[in-house]
Amino acid sequence: MARVVILGGGVSGHTAATFLAKWLGRDHEVVVVTPNAKWNWIPSNIWVGVGGMSKEEVIFELAPVYEKAGVDYRQAKAISIHPEGSSDESKQFVTIEYTGQGKEGNSEKLTYDYLVNATGPKLNFGATEGLGPDAGHTVSVCTADHAVHANEKLDELIAQMKAGEEKKILIGTGHGMCTCQGAAFEYTFNVDHKLREEGVRDKATITYISNEYELGDFGVGGMHIKLGGYVTSGKVFAESLYTERNVKWIKRAHVNKVEKDRVHYETLDGSKHEEEYDFSMLIPPFAGAGIKAYDKAGEDITSKIFNPGGFMFVDADYSKGAKPFEEWDAADWPSTLQNPTYKNMYAVGIAFAPPHLISKPMKSPNGTPINPTPPRTGMPSAMMGKAVAQSLKDIILSNATEPTHTANMSEMGAACVASAGKGIFSGSAVAMTMYPVIPNYKKYEYGRDLNGTFGEIGLAGHWVKHFLHFAFLWKAKLKPFWTIIPE
Amino acid sequence: MKIKPYSQNAYTPVPSAFTKFRRNCVIWQFFRFIVINIKMTVLILKSHH
Ligand SMILES: Cc1cc2nc3c(=O)[nH]c(=O)nc-3n(C[C@H](O)[C@H](O)[C@H](O)COP(=O)(O)OP(=O)(O)OC[C@H]3O[C@@H](n4cnc5c(N)ncnc54)[C@H](O)[C@@H]3O)c2cc1C
Numbered sequence: 001m002a003r004v005v006i007l008g009g010g011v012s013g014h015t016a017a018t019f020l021a022k023w024l025g026r027d028h029e030v031v032v033v034t035p036n037a038k039w040n041w042i043p044s045n046i047w048v049g050v051g052g053m054s055k056e057e058v059i060f061e062l063a064p065v066y067e068k069a070g071v072d073y074r075q076a077k078a079i080s081i082h083p084e085g086s087s088d089e090s091k092q093f094v095t096i097e098y099t100g101q102g103k104e105g106n107s108e109k110l111t112y113d114y115l116v117n118a119t120g121p122k123l124n125f126g127a128t129e130g131l132g133p134d135a136g137h138t139v140s141v142c143t144a145d146h147a148v149h150a151n152e153k154l155d156e157l158i159a160q161m162k163a164g165e166e167k168k169i170l171i172g173t174g175h176g177m178c179t180c181q182g183a184a185f186e187y188t189f190n191v192d193h194k195l196r197e198e199g200v201r202d203k204a205t206i207t208y209i210s211n212e213y214e215l216g217d218f219g220v221g222g223m224h225i226k227l228g229g230y231v232t233s234g235k236v237f238a239e240s241l242y243t244e245r246n247v248k249w250i251k252r253a254h255v256n257k258v259e260k261d262r263v264h265y266e267t268l269d270g271s272k273h274e275e276e277y278d279f280s281m282l283i284p285p286f287a288g289a290g291i292k293a294y295d296k297a298g299e300d301i302t303s304k305i306f307n308p309g310g311f312m313f314v315d316a317d318y319s320k321g322a323k324p325f326e327e328w329d330a331a332d333w334p335s336t337l338q339n340p341t342y343k344n345m346y347a348v349g350i351a352f353a354p355p356h357l358i359s360k361p362m363k364s365p366n367g368t369p370i371n372p373t374p375p376r377t378g379m380p381s382a383m384m385g386k387a388v389a390q391s392l393k394d395i396i397l398s399n400a401t402e403p404t405h406t407a408n409m410s411e412m413g414a415a416c417v418a419s420a421g422k423g424i425f426s427g428s429a430v431a432m433t434m435y436p437v438i439p440n441y442k443k444y445e446y447g448r449d450l451n452g453t454f455g456e457i458g459l460a461g462h463w464v465k466h467f468l469h470f471a472f473l474w475k476a477k478l479k480p481f482w483t484i485i486p487e
Numbered sequence: 488m489k490i491k492p493y494s495q496n497a498y499t500p501v502p503s504a505f506t507k508f509r510r511n512c513v514i515w516q517f518f519r520f521i522v523i524n525i526k527m528t529v530l531i532l533k534s535h536h
Pocket of ligand 1: 007008009010011012013033034035036042043044045046076077078079118119120121141142143180182183289291348349350351376377378379381415416417418
C-alpha cells in the first residue's frame with residue numbers, strides 16, 4: 001500500500017488529490033495537508049471584492065468532500081520535509097502543524113511514499129513597507145476574507161462619493177517583482193463598473209499601476225493576436241480598454257513604500273514618484289510557502305530543494321536562468337515536475353521553481369528589478385496537478401519506473417477570462433487563449449501560434465466567466481460527472 | 488469620455504459605437520459565446536499530454 005501526501009489543497013493540489021483518490025481506490029492512501037477548512041474558488045474573489053458575490057458563494061467546506069472521496073484530510077500546514085527520514089525515522093516524512101480539527105498547534109510526523117508540493121503562493125505583503133490589509137494600508141482580493149474587507153472599504157468610499165466627495169483610486173501591483181497582473185486588471189474594471197452602476201464614476205479618478213513593461217504583458221511577455229487585418233500586440237487592446245474606461249495607467253513601476261494616503265514608487269528609468277490615493281488594492285509579490293528541508297542527519301538542505309524564493313526545484317533547466325533572455329528556450333521549462341534529487345517528490349502549480357522569468361528581465365539604473373515574475377494561472381496549475389496524479393497512478397498501479405505524463409508550460413496553452421464587470425446583461429470580460437504559455441520564438445514568429453492565441457472583450461466573455469465559476473465549484477465539490485469538466 | 492491631445496490616451500484606438508453595440512448585443516454575443524467555448528475546447532485538447 002502506497003501513501004501519497006499532497007501539501008496544499010488549492011487549485012493544483014485539490015485536482016491531484018481528487019483524481020488520485022479516484023484512480024487509486026481504497027487500496028492506497030491519499031493524504032491532503034492544507035491549513036484552511038474551506039476551499040476557495042479564487043478567481044471569483046474579484047466579484048466578492050465589489051459586492052457582486054458573497055463570500056459563501058466562492059467557498060465550501062473541504063472535510064465532507066474529502067470524506068466522500070476517501071482522502072485523509074489534515075487541516076494543517078507543512079513545516080518541513082525530511083526526504084531521507086531522520087535518525088529515529090527510517091522512512092521519508094513531513095512535519096505538519098495542525099491549524100484545525102481540534103488539534104491546533106499540535107505537530108506530527110507524516111511519512112510518505114510520494115510527496116506532491118502544491119502549496120501555492122505565500123502572499124508576501126512584507127516585501128513592501130505598508131502593503132496589505134493586515135499590517136499596511138492597502139486592501140487585497142487574494143483571499144475571500146481579504147475580498148470581503150476590500151468590498152467594505154469600497155462601500156465606504158462609494159458612500160462618501162455619493163455625499164459629493166471626489167476620490168482617488170489606485171489599483172495594481174505592490175512591488176516590482178509581482179505576478180498576477182490579471183487580478184489587478186480585473187479588479188480595476190470591476191471597480192469602474194461598480195462605480196458606474198452606483199452613479200458615482202464621475203467622482204473618481206482611477207489609476208492602474210503596474211510593474212509590466214507595457215500594459216498587456218501579464219508576466220508572459222504579452223501576446224499578439226490577429227484581428228482586423230493586422231497582427232497586433234495585446235498592448236494596443238489593453239491601452240484601448242483603459243482609455244475607453246477612463247483609467248489612467250502607470251507602467252514599469254516598483255512600489256517601494258505605502259503610506260496611508262500615498263504610494264512611493266520607482267520607475268524603470270530610475271526616477272522616484274508618489275501617487276496619492278483614497279482607496280488602493282495592490283497585489284503583493286508571491287513567495288514560496290517557506291517549508292524547510294533536512295537530510296537524515298538533520299542538516300538543513302532547504303537550498304538543495306527550494307530556490308531562494310521558496311519554490312521547489314523540478315525537472316527544469318535552471319542553468320538557463322543565468323543566461324540572457326535571448327538564449328532562453330521553451331525546452332528550459334519542466335515537463336514531469338519531478339524533483340531531480342528526490343524522485344518521489346513533485347511540485348505543481350505556483351509551488352514549482354520556474355527556470356527563469358517569461359517576460360524580459362529589467363532593472364532600473366539603481367539596480368531595482370522591475371519585471372513581472374511568471375504567472376501560473378488556474379488552468380496550467382490544474383493540468384500540472386492532473387499530470388502528476390496520472391504519473392503517480394502509473395507508478396503505483398502499473399509499476400512504471402518514470403513519470404508517464406507531462407504538463408510543460410511551453411507545450412500547453414492557457415485559457416483566461418478576465419472580468420471587466422459583472423452583470424448578466426451589463427457585464428463584460430476579456431476572453432483569451434494563448435498557445436503555448438511560454439513563447440517559442442524559434443517556432444513561431446510572434447512567439448505563439450496565432451491560430452491558438454486570441455482575445456476579445458464582450459458580454460459573452462462574462463457569461464463564460466460566470467459559467468466557469470459554477471463549473472469549477474461543481475467539479476471541486478466532486479458532484480456528478482465532475483471528471484468530464486476540463487481543467 | 489474626452490481625449491486630451493498629447494495625453495497618454497490620445498494615442499490608443501477606441502471602439503466605435505458599432506463595436507460597443509456588438510459587445511453588448513445579446514444575439515451576437517450568444518454566437519460569440521459558442522465561438523469562445525469552441526476555441527477554449529480546442530486549446531484544452533491541444534494541451535493534454
Ligand atoms: C484574485 C485572484 C484572481 C485570480 N483569477 C484567476 C483567473 O481568473 N484565472 C486563472 O486561471 N487564474 C486566476 N488566478 C490565479 C489562480 O488562483 C492560481 O493560478 C491558482 O490558484 C494556483 O494554484 P495553486 O494550487 O498553485 O495555489 P493555490 O490555489 O493558492 O493553493 C495553494 C494551497 O496551499 C495551501 N498552503 C499554503 N502553505 C501551505 C503549507 N505550508 N502546507 C500545506 N498547505 C499550504 C494554501 O492554503 C492553499 O490552499 C487568480 C489569483 C488571484 C489571487
